[in-house]
Amino acid sequence: MTNRQICVIDDNFTKMSNVSLPPECLLKPMNFPHKVLMGPGPSNCPPRVLGASALPMLGPLHPEFTMIMDEVKAGIKYIFQTNNEWTVCVSGSGLAAMETACLNLLEPCDTALVGINGFWGERFADMVHRQGIDVKTIHRPTGEVFTLEEIEEALKKHKPTLLFLTHGESSGSTLQPLEGVGTLCHKYNCLLLVDSVAACGGVPMFMDKWEIDCLYIGAQKVLSAPPGASPISFSKRAKEKVKKRVSPIRSFNFDMNHLANYWACDGDVRRYHHTGPISCIYGIREGLAVLAEQGLEESWKKHKHCAELLYEGLEKIGLELLVKDKSIRNPCVTAVKVPDGVDWKAVIVYARKTYRVEIGAGLGALAGKVWRIGLMGYNCTPDNVRLVLRALEESLRMTRTAKL
Template sequence: MSTTTTDTTTSTTTTDTTATGTAPAHTTAAGLDQLNPPTRLLMGPGPINADPRVTRAIASALTGQFDPWMTDTMNETMALYRSVFNTTNEQTFLVDGTSRAAIEAALVSLVAPGQKVLIAVMGRFGLLLKEICERVGATVITIERPWGTVFTASEIEEALRIHRPVLFATVQGDTATTMNQPLEGLGQLCHRYGALCYVDVTASIAGNTLLVDDWELDVVSAGLQKCLGGPSGSAPITISERAREVIEGRRHLEAGITDGSAGVGERIRSNYLDLAMLMDYWGPMRLNHHTESGPMLYAARECARLIDAEGIAQTVERHRLNGAAMAAGLQGLGLELFGDQHYRMNNVIGVKIPDGVPGDDLRAALLTDFAVEIGTSFGPLTGVVWRVGVMGYNARRDAVLTTLAALEAELHRFGHATTGSGVEAAMAYYDQSKTNEEQPA
């Protein structure tokens, strides 16, 4: 089981196990070396290779959590994410965990037990929203679409009209299906029926247009590990004034740092993921809550800083171009793409595994022979579809072409006759593209 278990039976040193005494002797465990990760080109649905500039930022020195420099850096990070989200929401900050932490923070803070939530499910992450809502005690109603399709506005409107939920929840991009749900006008629609609108954009942000204010989305959550170009472990979130009021309506301060006064409304069922408390921590009150992770704050700030310098619209366009080149290349190999391509996310492509090709074996060979990772799938798509990501730092011409060359070689090795060259098809797409000259060298 463990290779480093302390074996006190073989210790030759006298031990003193009283609580206030000397620590017991330690039998040296099998010494492990420094980390030495293999080189990988991560072209799956995430995580991807972090931008080297993010990796350098993450290793910056730490300060105290209320050091003036630290709180300034937190404020800068809030401002940068307003830019990425296309919002003026004051309440724009990080949840200290992976993207799923922010999803749960949103749902547990917005929905009190017994309240009705309408969830549009078009893939795995809709199912995740459903199960989190069930766990927080909501009354959950779902509308569902087959994997590989999206909802029309009228389908959503009809459900809002019938069910009158306090919250409508969905995802913009469902990484499990590669689909990109149109969101324009969705917030307005929800508000017409008295619902708040929550959307997770982890899979789609910075790879696809997202206009939080224009679309009146009330709470939007994300993660760094896809098109934002960072590692997993920090989850940006933005909260409209309308949603802030709902959350403030359940605000309870923590005993031990305040007088523990009662607060208002039904207490949020989580402390760690309580958005009212997180607003007090990130806001001018700076009420102590968790200890914000320095490295993950640094990563989040650098991801947004690089996008801000590139321009968020240009970042989206870079994903569109390179994602389209990858799709052209996959089709050039004679492979069939999965799902309604009109509504595909720019940054991830589902491709059907050809008959007779063992999908996982080929993926393993790609990793072994070329150090290239592409993705498997979940649920009904397991064994049916590979997912190829073109995201963040890897939304680059050389990453696209290398992946296609490697895939072509492995398809041949596994006995599948491709109908053409993936690399040539992608190159032709780049050549045709009017925006080709905008690409980095």
């Protein structure tokens, strides 16, 4: 970095100041490729979502913006199938919503039971541990799910305050069955927290009917909106748990007492809490609108149909899925085993360079062992299934040839 003398002039005097030169990269136009994002997320945004994200800025308490917030809140209730009062967007990615749930629903005197069958259960267990809260775990291999019997046995043994389950485990491409789990948790005086970031909107979700106490997702998956505003909802039980805390919530930013007020969930006058990601709120509003126009049931059918086309195509080109049991496959994210002797990274690079198609790599324990193909929201079309299959088949053939 070089310096030069710059003459700074104001009404009173002139002085010399050494100021570094601006970086050259910022004096050039931004360069980025147009890719078809067929990994585990984010998804490509439809033009109307991108257009909404570019709308003029409003203030965090302007009446026009708070009306948009109310529309977003209604859309979240629809996609979650809930009537919960405490339904908001957290400013941040899905991880921020996970941390909001952790910080509000657990305090030092509590015990959390975490179902670990992939990366996201491990992440939540780590998050709880960092808060100094007792963590108990139950485990299944990545690519498998928990049974009601396993869950009940762990509830009896550990007597937890809260059970965490990942609905759509994107690292292992499983879909955890949730029916009956909430009822079981409440039988043992336990709250049920569910991460559905990589599933909700593409598969059936009935938050109230299934007695889920806290549910969160991200904007960038099935909703196909920019990451930065993450829906979360708290049941009446969960809300009471927050209200009856003995210790203060260890985050001002993620304190649901403040967020509920900012999102007009408490019947009080809205107060300024923080400047939310306004452009992201515009985007998620349009993502929810697209889903509402299509209808949840149609969205569920579309994701199932495209996933089945993908499974059939992968089998034809000789690839093997990680999850054998079709009933627990997550149609939104499919994990494909990397064949012996194949350079997983070379395949991804070839598909990216030749077709501008992004195929996801393995995550956590499955890094280098699987590819992950996402079919979510705007990207979930038969044409995109055919594109990713063609890119994958040619990538395998060409990288094997290059190796020989």
